[in-house]
């Protein structure tokens with residue numbers, strides 16, 4: 210549904226997007242991650258025909274974003290970083306107005322507007338002025354305007370930015386419901402959001418692709434370079450150096466808090482090292498008590514930071 214190949218956008222001498230390639234299939238919800246300035250908004254703007262790429266190709270439903278901009282616009286709904294909502298228009302009036310701009314047939318306008326108001330939970334505020342709505346509801350209006358031409362592709366630039374936790378949950382739920390047959394690309398800085406909403410993640414840094422995979426695969430990759438969480442009852446001042454001396458242990462971080470004589474440690478292990486097998490005998494030998502031993506699950510945040518840091522170091 211979306212194909213991006215060697216996409217490059219240059220502002221003056223600055224490469225905002227640098228040879229980016231990825232694809233998204235029909236019905237996929239893809240998360241777009243990257244630090245500030247990575248080129249997410251720029252890529253989305255090219256996909257929505259806001260401006261052309263300097264080089265490379267972007268197509269939506271087989272139509273070129275530059276050459277067939279009209280066809281692309283017809284199929285894409287866009288929620289920009291800052292939605293230009295008309296604060297002194299009523300919700301329904303505004304949506305009718307947008308429907309007109311987007312080329313919805315006049316006889317279909319009322320039907321489409323009532324559909325999106327239902328989908329976005331706006332029925333009870335349809336007559337209110339946009340400027341009087343809460344931020345969460347304004348964001349719903351933003352989503353509704355993106356959906357009013359019933360697009361196959363939804364491009365959402367930080368859709369939950371600035372919302373309170375309850376509104377964030379509601380908007381996420383709404384996005385999942387809206388997905389269905391549509392292809393959705395959404396950018397966010399909230400990493401757990403990606404795991405909750407997206408089937409696949411694209412990580413970009415400085416305009417180019419760093420990783421693309423399912424959130425599960427990305428975090429599983431990290432788990433191989435494993436960290437162990439240990440809780441051991443005994444003398445913490447003895448346990449810590451003993452852990453450090455174990456072969457295959459790279460680093461030991463000791464928790465400050467001690468509960469009922471139980472010390473917590475996070476042990477960073479060499480890849481493939483069989484440290485666990487050597488741990489148990491050590492603990493028994495010293496007369497300590499192993500209360501807990503579990504792998505520290507990598508979060509998407511760990512993956513993101515590792516990948517982006519590795520890039521920045523290179």
Ligand SMILES: Nc1ncnc2c1ncn2[C@@H]1O[C@H](COP(=O)(O)OP(=O)(O)OP(=O)(O)O)[C@@H](O)[C@H]1O
Nearest residue numbers: 220223224225243244245246247248249250251252
């Ligand atoms: N119209 C423009 N003119 C000049 N430079 C621009 C323009 N738009 C974006 N840039 C630059 O391109 C780079 C990428 O910006 P972009 O907005 O795409 O990043 P982003 O990934 O969306 O970041 P954020 O997470 O902060 O929203 C930045 O360095 C930005 O300053």
Ligand SMILES: [Mg+2]
Nearest residue numbers: 249250251290
């Ligand atoms: Mg942005």
